[in-house]
Amino acid sequence: MVELESPRLDAVFHALADGTRRRMLRSLGGQPRSVGELAAPFHISLSAASKHIKVLERAGLVTRQIRGRTHLCHLQPQALAEGQAWLRHYEQFWNARLDALDAVLHAEATPLPPAPRPRKQP
Template sequence: MVEQQTAALDTLFRALADPTRRAMLRSLSEGEHSVGELAAPFRMSFAAASKHVKVLEHAGLVRRRVQGRSHLCRLDPQPLAAADEWLRFYEQFWRSSLDALAEALSRPDPETNGGKNG
C-alpha cells in the first residue's frame, strides 16, 4: 500500500515538474479544453501537446474524452489531495521551526545587557 502511494506521488510530482503541464492544468481549472486549445499558447504541435496530456492522464490529473475528431480534456483534482497531504507534513515542520526561531530572536541578548545599551 505504501509503495503504491509512493509510486503515485512520484508520478504526480513528475507530471507537475514541467511548467508546460502546470500551465495546461491551470487552463483546465477554468473548464474543459481540447488538446489543440491546450497547445495553442505554446505554439506546439497536437502530437507534442498530446504527449503532455498523456503524462497528466497517467498521473490521474486529466480525463480525456473523444468527441468526433476533438480530444476534450478536463481536470481531475483528486490526485492533488495526496500531494497536499504530503506537503502539509512539511508545512507543520517549517511552521514549528519558524516559531522556534521567532521565539529565540525575541529573547533579550545577554551579551548586550538584555538588549539595552548602557
C-alpha cells in the same frame, strides 16, 4: 500516515515537475479545453501537447473525452490530494522553522535597554 512510496504519488510529482504541464492544469481549472487550446499558449505541436497530456492522464490529474476528432481534457483535482497529504506531513517542519525565525526577528526588533553609564571614579 502518508505513504512515502506510491506509484501514483510519483506520477503526480513527475507530472507537476514540468512547467508546461503545470500551466496546462491551471488552464483546465476554469473549464475543459481541447488539446489545441492547451497547446496554443506554448506554440507547440498537437503531438507534443498530447504527450504532456498523457503524462497528466497517467497521474490521474486529467481525463480526456473524445468527441469525434476533438479531444476535450478535464481537470481531476482530487488526484492532487495524495500529493497535498505528502506535503502536509512536512508542514510541521516548515512551521517550526518559521516560528523560530519569527522569534529571532521579534527579538531583534525589540530595543535593547540603554547600557549603564560608567561611574566616575572619585
